Amino acid sequence: MSDKTVMVSVKGLTKRYGKVRALDGLTFTLGAGEIVALLGPNGAGKTTTFKCLLGVTGFDGSVEVNGVSAAKRGKEVRRQIGYLPQTPAFDSGDTCEEVLQFLADVKGSDPVRAGELLQQVHLTEQRGVEAGRLSGGMRQRLALAAALLSDPPLLLLDEPTANLDAENRREFLDLIVELRNEGRTVILSTHFVDRLGEIADRVIVLQQGRLALDATMEELRRAKQPGRWYTVNVNGTEPDVLLDALKGIGIGAERVTPVKTHFEDMLAAALAAGSQEEEEPK
Amino acid sequence: MNAVAAIMKKEVRDAVSSRWLVLYGAAFALLALGLSYLGQRNLGSVGFENFSRTTASILNLCLMLAPLIALSLGAGSVAGERDRGNLTYLLSQPLNRWELLVGKYAGLVTAISVATIAGFGLAGLAIASFAHSLDVTTYVLLLVLVIALVAVMTGLGVVASVVSANRVQALGIAMLVWFFAVLFFDLVLIGMVSSTSLGGAGLLAAVMLNPVEIVRILAIIHLEPDLQVLGPFGSYVLETLGTTGATAILSAALAAWVAVPLAAGIWLFHSRDD
Numbered sequence: 001m002s003d004k005t006v007m008v009s010v011k012g013l014t015k016r017y018g019k020v021r022a023l024d025g026l027t028f029t030l031g032a033g034e035i036v037a038l039l040g041p042n043g044a045g046k047t048t049t050f051k052c053l054l055g056v057t058g059f060d061g062s063v064e065v066n067g068v069s070a071a072k073r074g075k076e077v078r079r080q081i082g083y084l085p086q087t088p089a090f091d092s093g094d095t096c097e098e099v100l101q102f103l104a105d106v107k108g109s110d111p112v113r114a115g116e117l118l119q120q121v122h123l124t125e126q127r128g129v130e131a132g133r134l135s136g137g138m139r140q141r142l143a144l145a146a147a148l149l150s151d152p153p154l155l156l157l158d159e160p161t162a163n164l165d166a167e168n169r170r171e172f173l174d175l176i177v178e179l180r181n182e183g184r185t186v187i188l189s190t191h192f193v194d195r196l197g198e199i200a201d202r203v204i205v206l207q208q209g210r211l212a213l214d215a216t217m218e219e220l221r222r223a224k225q226p227g228r229w230y231t232v233n234v235n236g237t238e239p240d241v242l243l244d245a246l247k248g249i250g251i252g253a254e255r256v257t258p259v260k261t262h263f264e265d266m267l268a269a270a271l272a273a274g275s276q277e278e279e280e281p282k
Numbered sequence: 283m284n285a286v287a288a289i290m291k292k293e294v295r296d297a298v299s300s301r302w303l304v305l306y307g308a309a310f311a312l313l314a315l316g317l318s319y320l321g322q323r324n325l326g327s328v329g330f331e332n333f334s335r336t337t338a339s340i341l342n343l344c345l346m347l348a349p350l351i352a353l354s355l356g357a358g359s360v361a362g363e364r365d366r367g368n369l370t371y372l373l374s375q376p377l378n379r380w381e382l383l384v385g386k387y388a389g390l391v392t393a394i395s396v397a398t399i400a401g402f403g404l405a406g407l408a409i410a411s412f413a414h415s416l417d418v419t420t421y422v423l424l425l426v427l428v429i430a431l432v433a434v435m436t437g438l439g440v441v442a443s444v445v446s447a448n449r450v451q452a453l454g455i456a457m458l459v460w461f462f463a464v465l466f467f468d469l470v471l472i473g474m475v476s477s478t479s480l481g482g483a484g485l486l487a488a489v490m491l492n493p494v495e496i497v498r499i500l501a502i503i504h505l506e507p508d509l510q511v512l513g514p515f516g517s518y519v520l521e522t523l524g525t526t527g528a529t530a531i532l533s534a535a536l537a538a539w540v541a542v543p544l545a546a547g548i549w550l551f552h553s554r555d556d
Contacts, residue, residue, distance in 0.1 A: 017555075051370070054373075054374045056370065056373045056374055056556070057555050057556075058555060074378075075376050075377060075378050076376075078374060078375060078376040078377075079376040081374075083371070083374040085367075085370065085371050085374075087367060088371065089366045089367045089368040089371060090368075091296065091368075093299070102288065102291075102292050103375065105287070105288030105291065105292075106285050106288045106289065106375045106376070106377060107375060107376055108284070108285075108376070150376070
C-alpha cells in the first residue's frame with residue numbers, strides 16, 4: 001500500500017438502521033489501481049458499504065475517496081465514482097443512447113463518450129433498442145457503460161453478475177479484466193468466486209457488518225489449516241512416487257491426491273485460520 | 283447542462299409521453315368547449331359564448347382538474363423512482379438531493395403547464411372563432427392563475443412523494459389533500475362562519491390556508507371586480523384592502539404556498555435515508 005496513492009480510506013465506519021448495526025467499525029484502505037473483491041453473505045453489509053462510500057446515506061466514522069470526505073462533500077465524491085447497482089432500473093422506454101445521454105447530462109460528461117462506451121461494452125448495435133427489451137447481460141453492460149461515463153478513477157460494482165447466466169457472467173468478467181488493465185480502482189461485490197483469483201488483487205470479507213478478512217491474493221495462497229492438510233508443489237512428481245517417498249521417511253501418509261488450487265479453497269482456509277486465531281485464549 | 287436542467291428535461295420528456303398528461307390536456311379542452319357551448323344553450327341560443335362568460339364557467343373546472351393532475355404527478359415523482367428501485371441509483375450520481383427534487387418539480391410544473399396551455403389554447407381558439415366578443419386578457423389571466431395553482435399542488439404532491447414509502451401511499455395522501463382543498467374546505471369555512479364570530483379578517487386568514495380558495499378569489503376579483511358574488515366578505519375585502527391590496531396579499535400567499543412546501547420537501551428529502 002505504501003507505494004500506491006490511497007484511493008479509499010475507511011475508518012471506524014458504523015451504520016445503524018434503528019437498533020441494528022449494518023456496519024460495525026469497518027476499517028480498511030485501498031490503493032489506486034487495486035481490484036478488490038468484497039465478499040460476504042446476504043445482509044453482511046456490502047451494499048451498505050457502497051452507499052456509505054457514495055455518501056448517499058448517513059454514517060458514523062470516516063470515509064474518504066481520493067482524499068475527499070463522503071459525508072461532507074458527497075457530490076464531489078460521487079463525481080469520482082462509477083456505481084453499478086445489482087439491478088439497474090433504467091426507464092424501460094428509453095433507448096440505450098437516451099439512457100447514456102441523460103446520465104451524461106447529469107454527470108456533465110461529454111455526450112460523445114456515450115458512443116465510445118457503447119462500443120467498449122459491445123452494445124453499438126443495440127444503441128437504439130429500448131432498455132426494457134435488453135437481456136440481463138446487456139442491461140448490466142449498459143449500466144457499466146453508464147458507470148464509466150465520467151471516466152471515474154473508482155468503480156463500485158454491486159453484485160454485477162448475480163442475475164447473469166454463465167455465458168453472460170464470463171463476458172462481464174472479461175470486461176472487468178479490461179478495466180483492471182486501464183488502471184482503475186475497482187471494488188467488486190459478488191457471491192461468485194470462480195474467477196476472483198484471476199481478477200482481484202485483494203479480498204475483503206464482511207460478516208454481520210464486521211471485517212472478517214482483509215487479505216491480498218498472495219496472503220490467501222499462503223493460508224492453510226495447520227495440522228490437517230498440506231498442498232505441496234512437487235514439480236510434477238507422480239503421486240505414487242511421492243507416497244512411497246513419504247512412507248520411506250516414516251510419515252504415515254495414506255494417500256497422495258493431485259489437486260488444483262481453487263480460490264474457494266484458499267478463501268475458506270484463510271477464513272478458518274482467522275476464526276481459529278480469534279478463538280485462541282490469550 | 284447542469285444536474286437540475288438534466289433532471290428537468292428528463293421529467294418533461296417522461297411526463298409529455300405519459301398518457302395521463304395527454305388525457306388531461308384533451309379533457310381540459312373538451313370540457314372548456316363543452317361548458318362554453320352548453321352555457322349559451324341554457325340562455326336560449328345554441329352557440330359558443332364569449333371569453334368572459336366562458337372563463338367564469340370553467341373556473342370551477344380548473345380548480346378541480348388542475349390540482350388533481352398536479353397532485354397525482356407530484357406524488358409519483360420521488361415515490362415512483364423509489365418503487366422502481368431507481369432512487370438510490372439516481373442519488374449515486376454527482377448531484378445533490380435538492381437538485382434532484384427541484385429538477386423533478388420544475389419538470390413536472392413545466393409539463394403540466396404545457397398541457398394546460400395546450401388544452402386552454404385549443405378551447406380558446408375554438409371559442410374565439412365562434413364567439414361574437416373576445417376577452418382574451420381575462421382568459422390569459424385565468425390561465426396564469428391555473429398554472430400558479432399547478433405550481434402549488436405539484437409541490438404538495440412532491441412532499442407527499444418524499445414522505446411516503448411507495449407510490450400508492452403517496453397517491454393516497456395526494457388524494458386526501460385534493461379532497462380537503464377542493465371539496466371539503468368550503469364546508470369547513472361555512473361551518474366556521476356560522477358557528478364562530480370569525481369576521482372578515484378571520485375569514486380572509488382562513489382563505490389563505492387553502493391555495494384553491496386563494497386562486498378562486500383572485501380569479502373572481504378580476505372577473506367580477508365589485509366582488510358581489512362573494513357577498514359581505516367581498517365588501518370587506520374591497521373596503522379594507524382594495525382590489526390592488528387584495529391581489530397583492532393573495533398573490534404573496536400563493537407564492538408562499540409554492541415556496542414553503544418545496545423547501546419542506548427538500549428538507550424532508552435530505553433527512554431521509556433512501
